[in-house]
Amino acid sequence: MVLRRSLAALALASVVASPTVAAQDRVQTVAGEPAQIADVVLIGINELSRDVVAEALEVHVGDPVPDLALAAERVVRLYRRKDYSFARATAAFDATRGALTVTIDEGVIDAVEFTGVETTRAAVLASDYALRAGDVFQRRRASEALEALLAPTRGAIRPGRVARRGPDSPDDESEPAGRPPFEVVTRDGRRVLQVDLRTPAGTFRLVPDLGDREDWFTRVDGFVPSIGLGAAIYDQKRFNHAYVAGHVSLRTAERRGGYALGVERPFLSNHRVYIGGELYDLTATDDRWQATSLEASLGALGPRSSLRDYYRRRGVQVHAAVRAEPRLELLAAWRGERHEALDLESDYGFWNDDDPIRPNPPARAGRLNGIVVGASFNPLGFDRESLAATYQRHQLESPFGQGVAAEWAHDRLARVAWRADWTSELSPASLGGDFDFQRHIVSARTLVSLSRHQELRARGIVGWSGGELPPQRVFAIGGFGSVHGYDFKEAIGSRLALANLEYAFGWLSGLHAIGFLDVGRVTGGSGAAPWLKGVGFGIGLTRDARVDFGYKLDDVPGSLSVLVRLSRSF
Amino acid sequence: MRLVCAASLGVWSLAASADAALDLQITNVRAASSAVVAVVDLRDLESDRFKTLLERGGTVHLRLQTELWESRPTWDRLVYPAAVRLLRLVRTRPGGALAAGGDITLTDQDGTVTSYPALPNPLPVTVRIGAADRLRADLRYYLRASATVGTIAEREIDSVGDAVFGRPEEASGLGSLGRTVFRRMAQLSDYLQSVTAETTSRNLTGRQLLGR
Numbered sequence: 001m002v003l004r005r006s007l008a009a010l011a012l013a014s015v016v017a018s019p020t021v022a023a024q025d026r027v028q029t030v031a032g033e034p035a036q037i038a039d040v041v042l043i044g045i046n047e048l049s050r051d052v053v054a055e056a057l058e059v060h061v062g063d064p065v066p067d068l069a070l071a072a073e074r075v076v077r078l079y080r081r082k083d084y085s086f087a088r089a090t091a092a093f094d095a096t097r098g099a100l101t102v103t104i105d106e107g108v109i110d111a112v113e114f115t116g117v118e119t120t121r122a123a124v125l126a127s128d129y130a131l132r133a134g135d136v137f138q139r140r141r142a143s144e145a146l147e148a149l150l151a152p153t154r155g156a157i158r159p160g161r162v163a164r165r166g167p168d169s170p171d172d173e174s175e176p177a178g179r180p181p182f183e184v185v186t187r188d189g190r191r192v193l194q195v196d197l198r199t200p201a202g203t204f205r206l207v208p209d210l211g212d213r214e215d216w217f218t219r220v221d222g223f224v225p226s227i228g229l230g231a232a233i234y235d236q237k238r239f240n241h242a243y244v245a246g247h248v249s250l251r252t253a254e255r256r257g258g259y260a261l262g263v264e265r266p267f268l269s270n271h272r273v274y275i276g277g278e279l280y281d282l283t284a285t286d287d288r289w290q291a292t293s294l295e296a297s298l299g300a301l302g303p304r305s306s307l308r309d310y311y312r313r314r315g316v317q318v319h320a321a322v323r324a325e326p327r328l329e330l331l332a333a334w335r336g337e338r339h340e341a342l343d344l345e346s347d348y349g350f351w352n353d354d355d356p357i358r359p360n361p362p363a364r365a366g367r368l369n370g371i372v373v374g375a376s377f378n379p380l381g382f383d384r385e386s387l388a389a390t391y392q393r394h395q396l397e398s399p400f401g402q403g404v405a406a407e408w409a410h411d412r413l414a415r416v417a418w419r420a421d422w423t424s425e426l427s428p429a430s431l432g433g434d435f436d437f438q439r440h441i442v443s444a445r446t447l448v449s450l451s452r453h454q455e456l457r458a459r460g461i462v463g464w465s466g467g468e469l470p471p472q473r474v475f476a477i478g479g480f481g482s483v484h485g486y487d488f489k490e491a492i493g494s495r496l497a498l499a500n501l502e503y504a505f506g507w508l509s510g511l512h513a514i515g516f517l518d519v520g521r522v523t524g525g526s527g528a529a530p531w532l533k534g535v536g537f538g539i540g541l542t543r544d545a546r547v548d549f550g551y552k553l554d555d556v557p558g559s560l561s562v563l564v565r566l567s568r569s570f
Numbered sequence: 571m572r573l574v575c576a577a578s579l580g581v582w583s584l585a586a587s588a589d590a591a592l593d594l595q596i597t598n599v600r601a602a603s604s605a606v607v608a609v610v611d612l613r614d615l616e617s618d619r620f621k622t623l624l625e626r627g628g629t630v631h632l633r634l635q636t637e638l639w640e641s642r643p644t645w646d647r648l649v650y651p652a653a654v655r656l657l658r659l660v661r662t663r664p665g666g667a668l669a670a671g672g673d674i675t676l677t678d679q680d681g682t683v684t685s686y687p688a689l690p691n692p693l694p695v696t697v698r699i700g701a702a703d704r705l706r707a708d709l710r711y712y713l714r715a716s717a718t719v720g721t722i723a724e725r726e727i728d729s730v731g732d733a734v735f736g737r738p739e740e741a742s743g744l745g746s747l748g749r750t751v752f753r754r755m756a757q758l759s760d761y762l763q764s765v766t767a768e769t770t771s772r773n774l775t776g777r778q779l780l781g782r
Contacts, residue, residue: 049678049679049680051681052681130647130649130651141652141654142651145648149648151645152644152645326643326644381643383644
């Protein structure tokens with residue numbers, strides 16, 4: 001902090017307002033009269049409005065020369081309030097011209113360093129970080145850029161919590177010194193931004209698991225309160241984090257518990273290989289593709305609609321997956337499990353108490369030893385999946401494929417989103433089980449954004465089988481989630497072909513209209529196997545919530561069926 | 571129960587209409603001389619409720635945030651810190667006094683003032699993203715833009731928890747419903763305060779951006 005006062009008529013004063021400011025004398029003329037400001041000059045303003053800075057300075061032409069340190073500090077405080085944490089300002093007065101000049105360094109950094117991680121990792125992070133030498137530091141933007149930088153580590157590297165004080169640390173009340181993880185130190189005259197990082201060993205979460213693994217209300221189990229456990233053990237070198245998943249539930253109707261406990265870990269870097277296994281005793285269903293867990297549970301609890309058929313599944317599964325490239329995964333699993341029918345029928349429901357509920361078809365009991373192989377292709381890639389989502393997908397509990405809505409919502413970059421899935425379940429008697437069948441399913445789904453108010457969605461599923469399919473593995477279509485206008489699972493058989501087409505227009509995240517056409521056929525059943533054709537329209541209230549009015553194509557309007565959906569059809 | 575359903579539908583519709591109030595489209599991203607500049611068209615900026623607010627002499631704030639990302643096979647890279655433009659909209663009479671029925675005056679954070687008898691729809695907004703020397707001709711890039719009208723909204727960032735345990739979109743259970751309802755109710759409570767819209771450009775090569 002410097003204040004120079006000339007005894008001559010020329011007076012020049014200069015004050016640096018960082019890090020601390022003390023009281024200053026006012027600049028005066030020789031005669032002792034307070035000098036007046038004839039001009040205010042602001043230098044170095046790029047990030048903020050000059051008017052805003054001038055207003056913060058609280059100085060006007062004609063005013064007496066203010067306390068220079070205070071004037072500079074007012075500017076610095078303004079910048080700190082705007083998150084420019086390392087801004088500095090100097091104020092000087094040229095008495096000859098009567099000019100008050102405020103020179104501002106908005107917090108330009110000369111270099112970026114990462115601390116708390118290995119040197120090689122720090123170098124990689126520095127080269128990828130959006131904030132570079134020559135940039136102005138603004139805490140909010142720097143924090144957002146840091147979040148983006150560290151996202152691929154999935155929490156293995158996180159912003160540090162320990163504050164270190166550097167000589168340029170801001171020390172006023174609005175910006176506490178050393179607020180982690182950013183700090184500026186001056187080294188050889190250069191302002192170096194230090195970003196402090198930490199590398200935790202892992203992370204853990206225990207939360208109510210409402211429908212992620214088992215439906216929270218079913219007509220065979222009643223209420224199923226459950227707890228889900230997730231834990232990641234971080235691999236700091238290759239980010240091949242191990243994931244441990246747990247699930248404990250209580251089936252209140254049967255007063256029986258359920259559980260799942262498994263682990264999965266990827267290996268290699270370029271083409272990741274996932275190895276994992278799980279022990280489980282679950283109420284399972286093959287009907288995840290027609291209705292979500294939320295819809296199935298609410299449907300059973302409210303209007304007593306049965307949108308899923310259930311059986312008990314307990315045993316062990318080991319699985320492997322190879323991510324041949326970021327968009328393609330090959331999967332394989334070995335299952336040794338026991339299937340049991342669930343006969344108990346809960347009669348609870350909020351309304352439609354007098355209506356009969358569709359009974360749960362009895363599953364064939366027995367030991368299933370089988371191999372499941374498959375592949376998934378997603379042009380948007382699998383790398384952005386959470387560890388939990390990857391683990392759950394590798395359990396191969398959704399043989400009819402998965403929707404693209406999640407990817408679509410997360411990656412608005414794509415105008416066309418699609419994915420394809422294939423699974424083959426092979427359970428020959430030669431593996432020592434009580435079943436003897438094989439079932440193959442190939443599915444594809446797409447979303448095409450035609451304009452900001454139009455969207456086309458399509459799904460195709462084909463399935464075929466051999467041997468003797470047990471009831472819990474037969475194909476079924478009709479009604480909710482497959483062909484509008486028909487009863488749920490109206491057609492049952494051993495071979496399946498299904499195509500769905502939807503066109504949506506309007507405000508796709510808000511009020512919009514939907515037209516749809518469904519065509520499907522199941523063959524290999526006991527009766528005739530006609531093509532089921534459904535048509536209709538819907539009113540969407542959000543991207544997910546909608547009301548569908550569906551008809552059989554050959555019976556409009558006599559076959560009207562109204563469905564309330566809380567998720568996309570596919 | 572029917573009353574509850576009807577009320578719910580009304581709430582959802584009202585919240586849904588908030589989504590419909592603003593839209594944005596990236597019309598140009600290029601390196602002009604030494605800087606990368608984007609032009610974003612904002613549509614339906616002056617929705618009914620903000621129009622009423624302006625007519626009453628109130629102030630509407632617009633926050634436009636743009637981020638240029640490098641498209642990679644796995645995780646994309648943020649090339650520059652987010653660029654933000656703030657605009658203040660008021661109705662003024664000649665001389666600058668706030669007045670209902672006057673011109674619409676836009677003041678940006680640089681202090682630049684522009685007046686219109688009626689707000690253009692779409693309203694093009696230019697954003698300087700960063701120095702062009704950070705782009706490489708052989709890489710691919712895309713621009714994300716988000717605009718908030720009303721109040722200055724916080725940006726949603728994927729949390730570490732999301733990366734490990736999953737995003738709301740990945741869940742199908744009761745928790746997802748809770749999050750959706752909460753989001754909608756928050757949107758509803760924010761109804762008179764702010765509306766946000768987002769968009770993303772198509773992939774562009776560095777060569778296209780640099781005009782080579």
